[in-house]
Amino acid sequence: MWKYLLEKEFKQFFRDPGLPKMALAFPVLMMLVFPFAVSMDIRNINLAVVDNCMSEESSRLIEKCTSSGYFRLVSHGHSADEAMKLMDENKADAIITVMPDFDRETVSGNGFPAGIKVNTVNGTKGSLGSQYILQCVRMYLAEKNQASGIQAVQYAEISEKYYFNPGMDYKLFMIPALIVIAITMITAFLPALNIVSEKEAGTIEQINVTPVSKTAFIVCKMIPYWAIAFFILTACLVIAWAVFGYVCRGNILWLYLFTVLDIIVMAGLGLLISNYSGNAQQAMFVIWFFAVIFMLMSGIFTPIASMPDWAECITYLNPMRYYADAMRAVFLKGSTPADLWYDIAGLAALGTIMVGLAISSYKKSE
Amino acid sequence: MNTEYAIRIRNLVKKFGDFTAVDNITFDVRKGEIFGFLGANGAGKTTAMRILCGLSRPTSGSGTVAGFDICREQEKIKRNIGYMSQKFSLYPDLTVRENIRLFGGIYGLKDREIKEKTERMLDMLEMKDAGGRFAAELPLGWKQKLSFSIALVHSPRIIFLDEPTGGVDPETRRRFWELIYDTAGNGTTVFVTTHYMDEAEYCDRVSIMVDGRIDAMDSPAGLKERFAARSMDEVFRIVAGKAVREE
Numbered sequence: 001m002w003k004y005l006l007e008k009e010f011k012q013f014f015r016d017p018g019l020p021k022m023a024l025a026f027p028v029l030m031m032l033v034f035p036f037a038v039s040m041d042i043r044n045i046n047l048a049v050v051d052n053c054m055s056e057e058s059s060r061l062i063e064k065c066t067s068s069g070y071f072r073l074v075s076h077g078h079s080a081d082e083a084m085k086l087m088d089e090n091k092a093d094a095i096i097t098v099m100p101d102f103d104r105e106t107v108s109g110n111g112f113p114a115g116i117k118v119n120t121v122n123g124t125k126g127s128l129g130s131q132y133i134l135q136c137v138r139m140y141l142a143e144k145n146q147a148s149g150i151q152a153v154q155y156a157e158i159s160e161k162y163y164f165n166p167g168m169d170y171k172l173f174m175i176p177a178l179i180v181i182a183i184t185m186i187t188a189f190l191p192a193l194n195i196v197s198e199k200e201a202g203t204i205e206q207i208n209v210t211p212v213s214k215t216a217f218i219v220c221k222m223i224p225y226w227a228i229a230f231f232i233l234t235a236c237l238v239i240a241w242a243v244f245g246y247v248c249r250g251n252i253l254w255l256y257l258f259t260v261l262d263i264i265v266m267a268g269l270g271l272l273i274s275n276y277s278g279n280a281q282q283a284m285f286v287i288w289f290f291a292v293i294f295m296l297m298s299g300i301f302t303p304i305a306s307m308p309d310w311a312e313c314i315t316y317l318n319p320m321r322y323y324a325d326a327m328r329a330v331f332l333k334g335s336t337p338a339d340l341w342y343d344i345a346g347l348a349a350l351g352t353i354m355v356g357l358a359i360s361s362y363k364k365s366e
Numbered sequence: 367m368n369t370e371y372a373i374r375i376r377n378l379v380k381k382f383g384d385f386t387a388v389d390n391i392t393f394d395v396r397k398g399e400i401f402g403f404l405g406a407n408g409a410g411k412t413t414a415m416r417i418l419c420g421l422s423r424p425t426s427g428s429g430t431v432a433g434f435d436i437c438r439e440q441e442k443i444k445r446n447i448g449y450m451s452q453k454f455s456l457y458p459d460l461t462v463r464e465n466i467r468l469f470g471g472i473y474g475l476k477d478r479e480i481k482e483k484t485e486r487m488l489d490m491l492e493m494k495d496a497g498g499r500f501a502a503e504l505p506l507g508w509k510q511k512l513s514f515s516i517a518l519v520h521s522p523r524i525i526f527l528d529e530p531t532g533g534v535d536p537e538t539r540r541r542f543w544e545l546i547y548d549t550a551g552n553g554t555t556v557f558v559t560t561h562y563m564d565e566a567e568y569c570d571r572v573s574i575m576v577d578g579r580i581d582a583m584d585s586p587a588g589l590k591e592r593f594a595a596r597s598m599d600e601v602f603r604i605v606a607g608k609a610v611r612e613e
Binding site: 001003004005007008011012015016201202203205206207208209210211212213 | 419420421441444445447449451453454455456457458459460464467468469470471472473474526
């Protein structure tokens with residue numbers, strides 16, 4: 001019986017006009033396009049300078065900023081109003097104002113009469129931009145002090161060392177997370193849509209009057225998607241290695257282990273969605289709802305630790321949180337399941353709840 | 367197991383909340399009989415039929431279908447009945463042969479049996495050349511004949527037909543009923559719902575459901591005599607006209 005059902009599902013999958021192409025395109029897009037698109041490295045910050053000093057010192061400071069590669073000088077003048085106007089028109093992201101006595105004060109070491117204004121409409125760009133400027137200022141001061149032989153250290157030297165991703169390479173950071181997103185979509189939402197469309201077509205009714213058990217029917221439906229999930233995981237790892245030279249630090253087996261755990265949770269969720277949706281449109285809305293929450297509350301794009309407490313509470317219910325954390329840890333740090341017991345526990349708990357709810361609501365629909 | 371009856375139903379009730387869809391019906395269907403199950407839309411036909419097919423559990427009452435209990439032995443019932451729904455429900459993106467193979471396989475037929483059955487079936491349906499076509503591409507009349515044959519693929523003891531001839535021309539309907547007669551002639555019990563009263567005349571016995579109850583049940587000739595009507599159409603209007611329930 002299983003043989004015939006599986007045969008049917010695979011035939012239908014490969015005959016679908018979109019699905020096989022999507023399964024192939026997904027890993028390629030994910031590895032070759034998305035890592036660049038979701039990069040948080042900020043470049044080309046438009047900088048306006050209001051230079052009221054026009055001295056050698058002030059131009060050295062400005063040169064320090066522009067030579068960093070992060071900034072693009074859009075205006076260099078005397079008028080603070082003009083600079084503000086540029087910011088209002090969104091042509092400048094940051095303004096450095098240099099006071100008239102800048103050269104004298106800095107040389108004497110009394111102070112640092114300069115101001116920084118940052119446009120924070122785009123918060124990320126703004127906060128990173130101000131940090132870059134501060135860094136440039138520090139570098140400027142450091143060089144100056146060395147040159148003039150002034151011993152007084154005006155700032156605490158902070159040395160940072162980045163572990164596990166020394167180049168702070170955003171792509172490396174995002175690749176495991178993108179795999180997580182793809183696998184979640186494919187193993188939860190596509191089977192849900194598939195089941196709902198059989199409901200809509202009425203074909204499920206014909207199966208229900210046969211001795212096929214509901215479990216067999218559902219499992220056979222999900223198996224092709226599981227196969228695709230593992231195909232995508234493997235393809236992504238191969239592409240990441242072949243194109244970027246990234247290799248998984250940990251045992252690849254653990255990536256597969258966590259994927260299996262995630263698939264169980266997602267199978268439950270997919271079935272749950274299909275139980276409560278009568279047609280594909282309803283299902284799409286529910287899927288969209290979950291997809292957005294899963295992604296934004298997962299720590300994939302923004303760190304969970306910087307969320308307010310109540311938001312952090314929500315992330316505990318998000319399977320993607322545990323799966324993404326585990327995949328990143330295995331890929332970047334080489335963690336083992338023993339280190340990641342917390343993620344295993346989270347996924348196992350959510351899996352038990354989801355599958356339990358799905359089965360009980362499925363039985364009720366009789 | 368009583369050897370004379372294919373279906374025995376006693377005091378069957380199905381409630382959805384406050385609404386009583388099936389209100390205490392009792393009837394028997396003999397083996398090899400063509401039993402017409404009539405009723406206006408919303409009279410409770412489909413609900414009752416779903417219970418008989420093991421798709422739904424009754425609120426109260428008891429009965430057997432093909433000798434198996436409708437409350438406890440639904441899986442055994444499913445193995446011994448065929449069902450053709452009013453909506454075409456074969457897989458549109460599988461070919462005719464693949465659909466036959468799928469349902470044959472589901473009912474536990476061996477690969478070799480399926481192959482033989484497929485050829486015989488396509489021969490009988492005069493669809494030899496259509497075996498490789500997708501089910502979605504077939505004309506409606508062919509789809510219905512194919513659904514009917516697939517519902518019989520495992521040689522069930524009872525076949526349930528839910529408005530099997532909806533939307534096709536009179537000639538195709540006539541030929542469809544020839545298939546039904548052949549099937550009943552082979553000893554299979556046929557349980558059929560229909561809206562066409564000329565088709566009701568072809569049945570051995572007919573029941574008419576009104577507001578969840580069976581208000582009349584007899585052979586077509588018996589019913590016509592009792593209601594002093596010339597046709598089943600008239601009988602139906604007299605009996606079903608008493609309905610209070612809205613559609």
